[in-house]
Amino acid sequence: MGIYLPIAEISVNIFVLLAMGAAVGFLSGMFGVGGGFLITPLLIFYNIPPAIAVATGANQVIASSFSGALSHMKRGTLDFKLGGVLLAGGVVGSTFGIYVFALLRSIGQLDLFISLLYVVLLGTVGGLMLFESVNALRATRSGAAPVLKKSGQHNWIHRLPLKMRFRASKLFVSVIPVIGIGMAIGFLSSIMGVGGGFIMVPALIYLLRVPTNVVIGTSLFQIIFTSAYTTLVHASTNYTVDVMLAFLLMVGGVAGAQYGAKAGQKLRGEQLRALLALLVLAVAIRLAIDLFITPANLYSLTTADIG
Amino acid sequence: MRRHVLLSLLLTLTLLGGLPANAQSPHVEGIQIGLSTDRVSITAGFSGADLTIFGSLEDADPLFARQGRYDVVVVLEGPGRPVMVRRKDRVLGIWMNLESETFENVPVSYSVATTRATQDITDPNSYKRLALGANNIYMRPADTTEAPATIQEFTAALRQRKVANGLYSENPGGVEFLSQNLFRATVRLAPNVPVGTHKARAFLFKNGAFVKETSAQLEIRKSGFEQTIFRFAHNHGPSYGLLCVLLAMATGWLGRMVFKRD
Numbered sequence: 168m169g170i171y172l173p174i175a176e177i178s179v180n181i182f183v184l185l186a187m188g189a190a191v192g193f194l195s196g197m198f199g200v201g202g203g204f205l206i207t208p209l210l211i212f213y214n215i216p217p218a219i220a221v222a223t224g225a226n227q228v229i230a231s232s233f234s235g236a237l238s239h240m241k242r243g244t245l246d247f248k249l250g251g252v253l254l255a256g257g258v259v260g261s262t263f264g265i266y267v268f269a270l271l272r273s274i275g276q277l278d279l280f281i282s283l284l285y286v287v288l289l290g291t292v293g294g295l296m297l298f299e300s301v302n303a304l305r306a307t308r309s310g311a312a313p314v315l316k317k318s319g320q321h322n323w324i325h326r327l328p329l330k331m332r333f334r335a336s337k338l339f340v341s342v343i344p345v346i347g348i349g350m351a352i353g354f355l356s357s358i359m360g361v362g363g364g365f366i367m368v369p370a371l372i373y374l375l376r377v378p379t380n381v382v383i384g385t386s387l388f389q390i391i392f393t394s395a396y397t398t399l400v401h402a403s404t405n406y407t408v409d410v411m412l413a414f415l416l417m418v419g420g421v422a423g424a425q426y427g428a429k430a431g432q433k434l435r436g437e438q439l440r441a442l443l444a445l446l447v448l449a450v451a452i453r454l455a456i457d458l459f460i461t462p463a464n465l466y467s468l469t470t471a472d473i474g
Numbered sequence: 475m476r477r478h479v480l481l482s483l484l485l486t487l488t489l490l491g492g493l494p495a496n497a498q499s500p501h502v503e504g505i506q507i508g509l510s511t512d513r514v515s516i517t518a519g520f521s522g523a524d525l526t527i528f529g530s531l532e533d534a535d536p537l538f539a540r541q542g543r544y545d546v547v548v549v550l551e552g553p554g555r556p557v558m559v560r561r562k563d564r565v566l567g568i569w570m571n572l573e574s575e576t577f578e579n580v581p582v583s584y585s586v587a588t589t590r591a592t593q594d595i596t597d598p599n600s601y602k603r604l605a606l607g608a609n610n611i612y613m614r615p616a617d618t619t620e621a622p623a624t625i626q627e628f629t630a631a632l633r634q635r636k637v638a639n640g641l642y643s644e645n646p647g648g649v650e651f652l653s654q655n656l657f658r659a660t661v662r663l664a665p666n667v668p669v670g671t672h673k674a675r676a677f678l679f680k681n682g683a684f685v686k687e688t689s690a691q692l693e694i695r696k697s698g699f700e701q702t703i704f705r706f707a708h709n710h711g712p713s714y715g716l717l718c719v720l721l722a723m724a725t726g727w728l729g730r731m732v733f734k735r736d
Contacts, residue, residue, distance in 0.1 A: 398722075417729075
């Protein structure tokens, strides 16, 4: 069944979108990520204009992270203070990102930049995760006890000034790296249409040494606001949020996430991470191939806004 | 799913026209097209449609008509907009947009229906003179100082992309004579047909020579709901964005209620 998207101005198949949302929701429930990094490339593969895919992806991320953050709030694994500081940085980064987005769009390099960012970030994160999880799998197979990093270890980040206490995370750390991470996530959110969970979670764990159980809840909390802000600004400056498209994806996504979470409980942590790493790498490779092979059409048309 | 939008007919047959003043030809042909509705709405299920336009010849010579020597070309032309054509080139192995050319006032869509193959109706020069057909529309470059070869290359690319998108199309045999005077034209509306004021034009050829042209206007717009969303999104961006955010939160919250796990 076809449905006409009012903002994208094209006709798409309603079931393809629902299935896409459900599949990504399933994976995001299974791995505990927002799924924005999968939905935006999928939409682009499905011929949705990249600018609309990005803005609508950000909108869709709100639904899944809101739903996730609610359950973390109930369990008390959400550090509002840390989330708030991250958010302050996020708003700055997001504003800057939207400015860059509009600039790249006007000079015709937006699609390339989005693809490049995806390839570099997904490739790096996927590669590191695969490396780490394969090592962990090997270690458990050979029977050696996994070597845990001590959470008390300090690095250069802990020597920075302007320290602040975050009680829920049992953390006393400078606000500079916290705001910095928030800014980076905000920037990525507005350019890539992602929540940024796949970057935020490792950053909070490895750089700030936030306890893992608080990380996901806090990351989801700040993602709600960063992507809400991104959606708002894209909607008011670029007119690229398609509410119909976003809604179909959300409905599929919310349903898929519940089943994904159940499936995820049956797998071990390292296996889960290895699978996620492979998935992330597959998306990166697919996008990379598109950059290098000769495109079917060398020419593209855009309606110039100014005449 | 393809719907047949019937735009029906409204014709004024002036069969008993006064005697022509022209001594050489006893017939002064005219052409009329009529649209009973001046609006087509695109609904949620829209995936392209065939648009039917009826028309009539006035004071047609029965002899010519019987021999099929009248030809009609019907064009549905979309609103004109500036278009930028970009060309990808290889930089360090990566394909990226480098060269670009802007054209002013390019019809967003252009569908043609004809009585028979275009080359059989008249010669290429007449088409060119009338700027008739996707290959003959004049594309005015914004920057006229560019090398002619470059402009030619980008013009050709622009046409080729439009044809590939289904926005420029030709339908030979799409105009049928129902009687000696009455004809019916079927033009294709692509699934991505642009909204706005479209112009339907009909050209009459007699024995390969252009006789007359007529036109009518047609408004293509999104149907109520889609139009409301589109307009709201463009006129009230921030409120629209806020609604999108609230909708997402409501969906996330409802999803949690429906599939409660904890």
